[in-house]
Every structure is written in C-alpha cells, then in structure tokens.
Amino acid sequence: MKRNPLLAAGTLSALLFFACKKDEPAPTTPPDANTILGKYLNLNLDALPEYAQINYPVHYNPGVLADDNAPSINQVTNSGATLGRVLFYDKNLSRNNTVACASCHDQAKGFTDDLVLSEGFDGGLTGAHSMRLANANFYAGERMFWDKRARDLEEQSTQPIKDHTEMGFDASAGGIDSLIRKLQKLEYYPILFEQAFGSPEISEEKMQRALAQFIRSMVSTDSKFDQGYAQVFNPNAPGGGIGAPFPNFTQQENQGKMLFTAPPNNGGAGCAGCHQPPTFALGANSLSNGLDAGETIIFKAPSLKNIAVAGPYMHDGRFATLAEVVEHYNSGILDGPALDNRLRGPNGQPLRLNLNDAQKQAIVAFLNTLTDNSLLVEARFSDPFK
Ligand code: HEC
Ligand code: HEC
Numbered sequence: 001m002k003r004n005p006l007l008a009a010g011t012l013s014a015l016l017f018f019a020c021k022k023d024e025p026a027p028t029t030p031p032d033a034n035t036i037l038g039k040y041l042n043l044n045l046d047a048l049p050e051y052a053q054i055n056y057p058v059h060y061n062p063g064v065l066a067d068d069n070a071p072s073i074n075q076v077t078n079s080g081a082t083l084g085r086v087l088f089y090d091k092n093l094s095r096n097n098t099v100a101c102a103s104c105h106d107q108a109k110g111f112t113d114d115l116v117l118s119e120g121f122d123g124g125l126t127g128a129h130s131m132r133l134a135n136a137n138f139y140a141g142e143r144m145f146w147d148k149r150a151r152d153l154e155e156q157s158t159q160p161i162k163d164h165t166e167m168g169f170d171a172s173a174g175g176i177d178s179l180i181r182k183l184q185k186l187e188y189y190p191i192l193f194e195q196a197f198g199s200p201e202i203s204e205e206k207m208q209r210a211l212a213q214f215i216r217s218m219v220s221t222d223s224k225f226d227q228g229y230a231q232v233f234n235p236n237a238p239g240g241g242i243g244a245p246f247p248n249f250t251q252q253e254n255q256g257k258m259l260f261t262a263p264p265n266n267g268g269a270g271c272a273g274c275h276q277p278p279t280f281a282l283g284a285n286s287l288s289n290g291l292d293a294g295e296t297i298i299f300k301a302p303s304l305k306n307i308a309v310a311g312p313y314m315h316d317g318r319f320a321t322l323a324e325v326v327e328h329y330n331s332g333i334l335d336g337p338a339l340d341n342r343l344r345g346p347n348g349q350p351l352r353l354n355l356n357d358a359q360k361q362a363i364v365a366f367l368n369t370l371t372d373n374s375l376l377v378e379a380r381f382s383d384p385f386k
Contacts, residue, residue: 033191040188041086041384045195049380051081051217057226059233059240059278067140067281068216074154076213079196082384084214086192087207089383092182093161094121095168101160101211104130107381110306110371111218116317120165127165129317134375135303137216141284146299146315157211158204176204218381220279220305222374224248225257225366229278242277249369256366259359264345269329269353269363273342280304280370287340290333290350291318298338308368309376322364330355 037043052075056065070076087093088101104118104126105111111133117125128146136144142152150156161179164170169179180202183189190200197206220226228246237244242261245254261277262268274286281303288299291314299315313319319328333343333350345351355363375381 033195036187037191040186040386042386043082043086043384045079045191048078048082051078051213051380052076054217054219054221056219057221057230057233058235059226059229060221061235061240064138064279067138067279069137069139069142069152070212070216071152071154074209074212076217077196079192080210080213081217082214083192083196084210084212085381085384086188087211088214089385092186093167093169093179095173096121099167102383104160104166105133108376109310110134110376112302112310114310114312116312118166120163121168122165124165128315129312132302132306133215134218134220134305134372135279135281137219138279138281138303139284139300141282141300143300146301147297148300153212153215154208157208157215180204218375220303220372220375223305223372224253224369226278226372228369239277250365252362252365253369255359256362256364257369259355259363260366264351264353269355269359270342270351271329271363274340275301275304286342288336288338289329290336290339290343291328293334293336295334295336295338304367305370305372306375308371322367323360326355326360326363329353330360 034045037045074080088105091097091100091103093100099119099121104113106113112130116129117127118130119125131146136153141148144150144153144156150159158176160166161169162176164172169176183202189202193202193206194200196210225246228248229240229242231247232241232244234241234244239261243258246257249257258267259269259271260275261272262270263273264270274283274289275281276283282301286300288295288297289301291299307313308322311317311320311322313322313325319325329343329351330353333339333352335350339350343351
C-alpha cells in the first residue's frame with residue numbers, strides 16, 4: 001500500500017506535540033491497574049495477602065504435609081489465590097447475580113451454612129447439605145463432594161456454577177462460555193487473570209485453578225486442639241505424643257481426646273481411625289459410616305475442623321447437634337455393603353460402643369476444641385468486594 005505523505009506528516013507532528021507535553025500522560029495510557037481494581041475491590045496488586053507461604057506448627061510434620069492434594073501443576077501462588085478469592089465472593093458467577101460460592105460457604109460458619117439444604121440462585125434447594133472447606137487440601141483421596149463424584153478440587157470448583165440449582169449457568173443459560181463472556185466484560189477480571197496466569201483471557205481451566213488455590217490455602221492450624229498439640233508434640237512418641245494430656249485442655253476435653261483417638265478395642269471410640277488428626281481430614285480409605293441400612297454409596301466427610309461452629313451434620317443434614325452424631329456412632333450404626341469394617345464389632349455386626357453420658361459429652365467437648373477462630377475471621381479469606 002502506498003503511504004499518504006500528508007497523513008505521515010500529520011502523525012509526526014502529533015507525536016512531536018505529545019512528546020513536548022512531558023508532564024501529561026499520553027492519552028492512550030491505560031489507567032493504573034490498581035486504580036481500576038480499587039473501584040470494586042479492597043485489593044492492592046503490590047501488596048497481596050500471603051497464601052503461598054504457610055507457617056505450619058510442628059505437629060503438621062512432613063508425614064502430614066505429604067497428604068496435601070495440590071498437584072504440582074497448580075501450586076498455590078498469591079496472585080492465583082487472590083483471583084480465586086474474588087471469584088469465590090463474586091455474585092456475578094450466578095445467573096441472576098444473587099449467589100456467590102460464599103453464600104453457601106460462609107467464612108464465619110466455617111465455610112458452610114447452617115441450613116439442611118442450601119438455597120440456589122432461583123430459590124431451589126441443593127440435593128445435599130453444604131460442606132466446610134478448611135483442610136480440603138489434606139483429603140488425600142482428592143475426590144470432592146459427599147459422594148466423591150468430582151475427581152479433584154479443580155474439577156469440582158466450577159460444577160456449582162454449571163449446576164441448574166446452585167448458580168444456574170447450565171446448558172439452557174449457555175453454559176460456562178456464557179459466564180466467561182459475562183466476566184470478560186467486568187473491568188477487574190482481565191487484570192486479575194493477567195496477574196495470576198500471565199494473560200487476560202478467561203477460561204474454565206484458569207477459573208478452576210484459581211478457585212482450587214484459594215480453597216487449598218484455607219488451612220486450619222490454630223484451634224485450641226492445635227495450640228495444645230504444639231505444646232506436647234514429640235516426633236519420637238507414638239502418634240506424635242497425641243496421647244499426652246494437653247495442658248490447655250480441661251479434664252473433660254482430654255478425656256474426649258482419648259476417646260476420639262483410641263480404638264474401640266482399647267477403651268476408645270475409634271473416631272481418629274477415619275477422621276485423622278491433626279488435619280481431621282477423612283482417611284482416603286474410609287468407607288461409609290452406617291447412616292442407612294443397605295447403603296451402597298461410599299461417602300466422605302470434610303475435615304472436622306470447625307465442626308462445632310455450624311450444624312446440621314452429615315450429607316443430608318439429618319443430625320442437628322453433635323450429641324446426635326455421637327449417639328449415632330454409639331448406638332445407631334446400620335449394616336450395608338458400604339459400611340466400613342472399623343465400624344463393625346468383633347462379630348462383624350455394626351459396632352455398639354455403649355458409651356455412658358459423661359463419655360458422650362466428653363467427645364462433644366473435644367469436637368468443640370477443633371474450632372479455629374483465626375480462620376473464621378482472617379481478612380485474606382474474607383469478602384474483598386467494596
Ligand atoms: C447454593 C449453595 C452452594 C453454592 C452457591 C456453592 N456451593 Fe459448594 N457445596 C454446596 C453443597 C450443597 C455441597 C455438597 C454437594 C454434594 O456433595 O452433592 C458443596 C460442596 C462443595 C465442595 C466439596 C468439598 C469437599 O470436601 O468435598 C467444594 C470444594 C465447594 N462446594 C466449593 C464451591 C465453590 C468453589 C463454589 C463457587 C464456584 C461453590 N462451592 C458454590 C453448596 C454450594
Ligand atoms: C469408618 C470411618 C469413620 C469412623 C470410624 C468415624 N467416622 Fe465420622 N464420618 C465418616 C463418614 C464417611 C462421614 C460422612 C457421612 C455422610 O455424611 O454420609 C462422617 C461424618 C461425621 C461427622 C459429620 C461431618 C459433617 O461435616 O457433617 C461427624 C461430626 C463425625 N463423623 C464424627 C465422628 C466421631 C465423633 C466418630 C467417633 C465416635 C466418628 N466420626 C467415627 C466416617 C467415620
């Protein structure tokens with residue numbers, strides 16, 4: 001193409017004109033990314049909260065950390081988890097801008113809610129009770145949801161978005177592509193995706209990675225249990241010395257700890273065989289816990305950290321209180337193909353613990369020591385929106 005000499009001259013004088021006005025930014029310079037973010041979010045890209053470096057207490061020893069289910073291709077970064085946090089709290093992720101992940105996973109309630117079934121974007125109810133999210137990274141079985149239907153945290157994280165009850169971007173709403181087009185128009189996302197993954201384009205995979213990073217950084221290490229265990233931890237003692245009385249526990253809490261950790265053939269209730277201290281994530285090999293006769297589905301449970309903050313309990317929210325949960329293990333276990341052998345007695349029949357009232361109350365008191373008040377209020381897990 002032949003160049004127009006007049007146009008070229010015009011461009012040159014325009015360049016000279018702008019070059020002379022040194023004090024004013026060129027008109028095409030985009031406003032500072034932090035200024036754009038600041039319109040919507042309490043975030044500063046130059047001072048992101050710390051997610052990548054976690055200062056684990058001594059009892060989170062290498063054996064415990066080996067259970068971390070973060071894949072090497074998706075290690076937690078501060079910018080990735082920050083993007084995950086924004087997505088987690090953004091109601092734009094639902095079809096009618098009414099529901100965010102945080103609506104059903106409330107930080108103050110241990111990242112769950114206190115309803116039997118949760119309410120989705122259009123008032124419909126979920127098929128199961130919501131789940132706490134702390135220590136989800138320590139579930140070595142990786143699979144997510146009560147019935148383990150999601151392969152891992154990455155795959156799980158966008159399923160609520162596509163669910164017709166939860167957030168509503170199902171096929172009838174154009175699916176996840178329709179959500180991605182919606183998010184691409186929001187000024188803050190291109191900046192946050194660029195920061196986290198090096199390019200502003202939004203994809204389902206990047207959303208999954210960011211959400212999984214944010215959730216994996218919700219590690220619980222500051223409950224009364226943790227504070228006590230750190231004081232007595234001894235790497236050379238069996239179980240890291242967990243059997244020693246914790247100096248910060250009441251006598252009842254220490255009795256509850258003994259019952260929770262010791263196996264039934266040794267005077268305990270055997271809970272720790274499946275809900276493993278110090279993360280209280282379920283052991284990957286755990287089968288079901290005998291809620292229904294003839295059960296064939298193998299259920300998981302989220303970590304018991306923060307269990308006392310909000311009921312109800314179990315996948316269908318059938319128990320309102322922890323006392324009811326303990327009574328289930330004491331006298332209510334029902335047989336079925338999915339029942340775990342740890343919940344059978346020596347005769348193969350469902351286990352009957354025959355605990356007395358003081359013992360049952362002690363287990364409940366112990367479960368109350370798993371409340372992590374730091375995690376319930378930490379700013380880096382709170383709503384970043386203005
Ligand atoms: C309408 C309520 C609701 C919304 C919104 C919601 N969840 Fe959930 N979440 C649930 C329920 C209910 C379950 C259990 C569902 C099941 O097992 O069938 C669950 C389970 C999970 C689990 C599995 C935990 C485990 O240990 O297996 C994760 C992780 C999770 N949600 C993350 C998210 C993310 C990320 C979002 C937002 C993209 C989100 N949730 C939005 C209600 C909700
Ligand atoms: C064989 C493994 C196993 C043993 C032993 C076991 N549990 Fe569980 N526990 C589970 C499973 C699996 C679930 C999830 C069941 C469901 O909802 O379908 C669960 C659920 C729970 C819940 C509810 C979790 C929630 O998020 O609602 C509590 C609380 C609990 N167990 C406490 C205990 C206590 C206390 C003991 C000892 C008396 C115990 N468990 C023994 C496997 C076990």
